[in-house]
Amino acid sequence: MSLYTYSLLSIVGINIMLAVSLNMITGFCGQFSLGHGAFYGAGAYAAALCAVAGYPVPVALIAGAVVAGILGFVVGFASVRLREDFLAVTTIGVSFLFVGFVRKQHWLGAEMGISKIPGSGLGAEGNAVMILLFAAATIAFSLYLNRSWLGFAFRAVGDDEQAARTVAIPASSYKLLAFALGTAIAGLAGGLYTYFTQFIVPDSFGFILSVTLMAMVVIGGTGSTWGVVAATIILTLLPEVFRFINDYRLLIFGGLLVLVTRFAPGGLAGIVNSLTRRLRRA
Amino acid sequence: MDPDPVYYVDLTLNGLIFGAMYALMAIGLTLVYGLLRILHIAHAAVYAFGAFITVIVANATGSIALGIVVAIVASALLGPAIYRLLYEPLLKHPPYVAMIASMGLLIFMEDGFRILFGEQGLTFTRNPYPTEIHQLFGVTINTVQIAMIVLSVVCLTALALFTTRTRVGVAWRATVSNPTIATSFGVDAIKVRYLNFMIGSALAALAGALIALLNNFVEPSMGFVVSYKALAIIVLGGLGSMRGTLIASLALGLVESFGTILVGSYLDRDALAFLFLIIVLMVRPQGLTGARA
Amino acid sequence: MTNVLQVESVSIRFGGVQALTDVNFSVGKGEIVGLIGPNGAGKTTLLRIIAGVLAPDTGRVMLDGQNVTRLPTAARIAKGLAITHQIVRPFRSMTVLENTALAAGHKITANPLTAIFHWRRAAENSRAAAILAKVGLGGMEDRAVSALPLGHLKRLEVARALAVDPSVIILDEPLAGLNHREAEQQADTLAALNAEGLTTVLIEHNLREVMRVCKRLLVLDGGRIIADGAPAEVMADKAVREAYIGKADDHAAA
Numbered sequence: 111m112s113l114y115t116y117s118l119l120s121i122v123g124i125n126i127m128l129a130v131s132l133n134m135i136t137g138f139c140g141q142f143s144l145g146h147g148a149f150y151g152a153g154a155y156a157a158a159l160c161a162v163a164g165y166p167v168p169v170a171l172i173a174g175a176v177v178a179g180i181l182g183f184v185v186g187f188a189s190v191r192l193r194e195d196f197l198a199v200t201t202i203g204v205s206f207l208f209v210g211f212v213r214k215q216h217w218l219g220a221e222m223g224i225s226k227i228p229g230s231g232l233g234a235e236g237n238a239v240m241i242l243l244f245a246a247a248t249i250a251f252s253l254y255l256n257r258s259w260l261g262f263a264f265r266a267v268g269d270d271e272q273a274a275r276t277v278a279i280p281a282s283s284y285k286l287l288a289f290a291l292g293t294a295i296a297g298l299a300g301g302l303y304t305y306f307t308q309f310i311v312p313d314s315f316g317f318i319l320s321v322t323l324m325a326m327v328v329i330g331g332t333g334s335t336w337g338v339v340a341a342t343i344i345l346t347l348l349p350e351v352f353r354f355i356n357d358y359r360l361l362i363f364g365g366l367l368v369l370v371t372r373f374a375p376g377g378l379a380g381i382v383n384s385l386t387r388r389l390r391r392a
Numbered sequence: 393m394d395p396d397p398v399y400y401v402d403l404t405l406n407g408l409i410f411g412a413m414y415a416l417m418a419i420g421l422t423l424v425y426g427l428l429r430i431l432h433i434a435h436a437a438v439y440a441f442g443a444f445i446t447v448i449v450a451n452a453t454g455s456i457a458l459g460i461v462v463a464i465v466a467s468a469l470l471g472p473a474i475y476r477l478l479y480e481p482l483l484k485h486p487p488y489v490a491m492i493a494s495m496g497l498l499i500f501m502e503d504g505f506r507i508l509f510g511e512q513g514l515t516f517t518r519n520p521y522p523t524e525i526h527q528l529f530g531v532t533i534n535t536v537q538i539a540m541i542v543l544s545v546v547c548l549t550a551l552a553l554f555t556t557r558t559r560v561g562v563a564w565r566a567t568v569s570n571p572t573i574a575t576s577f578g579v580d581a582i583k584v585r586y587l588n589f590m591i592g593s594a595l596a597a598l599a600g601a602l603i604a605l606l607n608n609f610v611e612p613s614m615g616f617v618v619s620y621k622a623l624a625i626i627v628l629g630g631l632g633s634m635r636g637t638l639i640a641s642l643a644l645g646l647v648e649s650f651g652t653i654l655v656g657s658y659l660d661r662d663a664l665a666f667l668f669l670i671i672v673l674m675v676r677p678q679g680l681t682g683a684r685a
Numbered sequence: 686m687t688n689v690l691q692v693e694s695v696s697i698r699f700g701g702v703q704a705l706t707d708v709n710f711s712v713g714k715g716e717i718v719g720l721i722g723p724n725g726a727g728k729t730t731l732l733r734i735i736a737g738v739l740a741p742d743t744g745r746v747m748l749d750g751q752n753v754t755r756l757p758t759a760a761r762i763a764k765g766l767a768i769t770h771q772i773v774r775p776f777r778s779m780t781v782l783e784n785t786a787l788a789a790g791h792k793i794t795a796n797p798l799t800a801i802f803h804w805r806r807a808a809e810n811s812r813a814a815a816i817l818a819k820v821g822l823g824g825m826e827d828r829a830v831s832a833l834p835l836g837h838l839k840r841l842e843v844a845r846a847l848a849v850d851p852s853v854i855i856l857d858e859p860l861a862g863l864n865h866r867e868a869e870q871q872a873d874t875l876a877a878l879n880a881e882g883l884t885t886v887l888i889e890h891n892l893r894e895v896m897r898v899c900k901r902l903l904v905l906d907g908g909r910i911i912a913d914g915a916p917a918e919v920m921a922d923k924a925v926r927e928a929y930i931g932k933a934d935d936h937a938a939a
């Protein structure tokens with residue numbers, strides 16, 4: 111396989127980790143977050159600093175996950191304190207704040223980012239395999255989560271927080287955990303991205319990325335792991351397969367978002383579900 | 393730092409002017425949110441639309457005033473069309489669905505502007521106003537800035553008078569802050585929705601036109617950051633309150649203006665706005681002026 | 686007799702409305718008490734304060750002799766309180782069985798870090814099925830709640846509350862929206878549960894059923910307790926009659 115294929119596979123794997131982890135927060139637990147890119151960035155920067163300082167790969171990856179998870183936990187407090195609409199706007203704020211902050215930090219390379227990051231030593235192929243393994247693990251974890259009592263309670267909190275409290279579910283703890291878990295996975299993806307590119311700049315983690323991830327979740331079907339994975343693969347590969355699309359990338363993206371929310375709010379998963387139901391009836 | 397007091401007057405004036413533009417933008421969002429509980433992010437696309445129409449018409453006819461009027465009228469039609477075609481069918485879903493759709497529409501329209509008018513956007517062929525400098529009480533100010541102050545004061549005062557002094561206005565405002573009240577006032581709630589989108593969009597177009605004049609150009613992405621800042625403003629203002637929105641707009645203008653000077657080396661202007669938002673929300677979860685739920 | 690639930694000088698004000706004024710009462714173990722009062726008397730507000738959804742301006746709430754005024758809702762439920770909502774609030778994305786089974790797993794879900802390590806639901810499902818049968822929702826297990834009529838949703842509220850293994854249950858108008866026969870059945874179910882030892886507070890407008898199953902009545906009017914005692918005595922009380930008849934006159938005038 112070519113270097114190009116490995117890099118495509120790596121990007122798909124990273125995007126799957128990001129979208130599936132965002133789906134844990136938004137799809138499973140009902141907490142709207144438009145700042146997922148910031149946690150991904152925090153993980154990437156933490157891992158990059160570790161790698162540059164000479165720490166081994168596992169340490170850097172764990173550092174990425176932990177830093178992002180802690181940050182996510184802190185932002186999660188906003189979800190405890192604020193009503194829904196305020197939370198959406200606050201996480202948008204987190205997104206802009208992260209990029210605006212990093213851009214001005216000299217110890218993080220400011221606008222120029224961090225370059226000459228040591229490689230993982232696995233080569234392009236090894237990196238792609240590592241990333242895909244982590245992506246597979248993320249999917250498996252997401253599927254497990256949805257079946258576990260944690261996922262069960264997440265659904266209750268997403269449906270009706272107040273009602274969840276009346277069946278002894280401490281909704282705030284659940285929301286914090288959803289944020290911590292989802293953002294830690296995003297941070298891990300950030301660490302993998304760092305080893306993949308060996309060069310990071312603040313603008314890779316901005317608001318557009320956060321919106322793109324939310325689009326993958328919504329188009330795939332909020333709450334459906336497989337739907338989100340499918341949407342992620344399609345939306346990541348489409349512009350690569352059809353080169354001309356690249357010029358109209360955002361136009362198509364925005365258009366898809368409008369069409370899906372307008373005509374199929376359940377996303378791909380919703381469409382597939384209603385099709386299979388219709389087939390079964392026929 | 394510059395000890396000259398005029399410098400601070402300058403910063404204050406600049407902050408207030410930006411605040412006034414934010415207010416023109418954000419009033420529309422507040423109106424929509426108050427009535428429909430939708431975060432109408434695509435409002436910024438209407439603002440950019442207004443700016444583009446202004447430049448196109450002004451360049452074609454040679455009259456900037458005509459450009460502004462056409463922009464306002466066209467936007468006042470676009471806003472209600474967005475409501476009718478996009479939001480109305482989504483009202484039965486949870487509010488985040490409409491918000492995502494709105495975000496999609498903003499991205500779609502922005503990229504559409506880029507494809508139609510190019511990455512660089514458009515410039516006025518003849519626009520003398522930003523370079524017409526006046527000295528007022530020792531402060532330097534250009535014609536566009538004066539127009540910004542005068543027009544926003546006129547529009548916001550007219551809106552305030554309309555909503556406090558006329559029967560229709562009072563009913564309208566009551567409906568915005570409590571939609572269920574509409575019927576008891578004998579107001580047609582559906583008409584109020586269209587009115588909201590019309591007035592809000594017209595004000596946004598005016599803001600877009602003025603900003604275009606000030607910068608002497610329009611670019612496809614001009615609405616991008618503004619849209620999210622306007623969201624931050626209506627949240628700061630306590631969501632759904634026009635007075636709160638006005639206060640939050642001016643406060644944000646001032647914070648940005650002074651903050652860029654004071655802490656500009658640690659944070660950029662946009663980050664500063666959201667830092668302000670987050671700090672305020674953590675201290676007062678109900679916003680700057682909102683009452684406790 | 687030990688007091689399972691005790692409310693001490695609770696008051697709350699919303700803006701200009703004094704919704705509750707110095708409310709005092711206690712409920713002993715095994716009692717079944719009716720809490721009645723005209724619309725807007727403050728019954729639901731009182732329930733919300735007991736459940737910890739609202740914090741009172743003054744006063745305190747005790748469960749099993751323990752002051753819980755500062756505890757969050759979930760912790761109070763874990764201590765043996767259960768409530769139902771006047772306006773039903775089922776988990777919309779779940780089936781009838783799931784709604785109840787989730788509540789039956791409250792020991793697992795009390796801590797998210799415990800919940801993450803559990804996935805088997807068989808025990809909770811069968812317990813939930815048993816409770817559903819008890820409230821008359823047997824056979825409805827796999828229905829989506831969005832397709833359920835109000836009467837069934839009211840029973841689901843009760844089922845979900847029972848599933849958290851309460852020692853005291855407060856029900857906010859569980860009979861509203863049920864027809865004559867259904868209401869009678871539901872009241873019988875509640876009386877039977879009480880006979881098994883469940884302390885019960887029944888907020889209701891259906892006086893017929895309240896008079897039939899409750900051994901004691903509390904009357905709330907304008908945010909104050911105006912009567913507390915045996916049903917027959919309370920209904921004979923002049924203040925109570927005025928509260929209700931005055932209300933009836935208002936209706937007639939309107």
Ligand SMILES: Nc1ncnc2c1ncn2[C@@H]1O[C@H](COP(=O)(O)OP(=O)(O)OP(=O)(O)O)[C@@H](O)[C@H]1O
Binds near residue numbers: 704726729
């Ligand atoms: N969150 C609130 N904000 C302001 N006022 C409130 C609030 N909740 C209740 N009230 C007011 O408090 C009073 C008591 O209301 P409550 O719902 O407790 O009455 P209730 O006895 O349950 O009536 P009903 O029989 O109609 O259910 C009413 O005047 C109501 O308008």
Ligand SMILES: [Mg+2]
Binds near residue numbers: 728729730771857
């Ligand atoms: Mg009530």
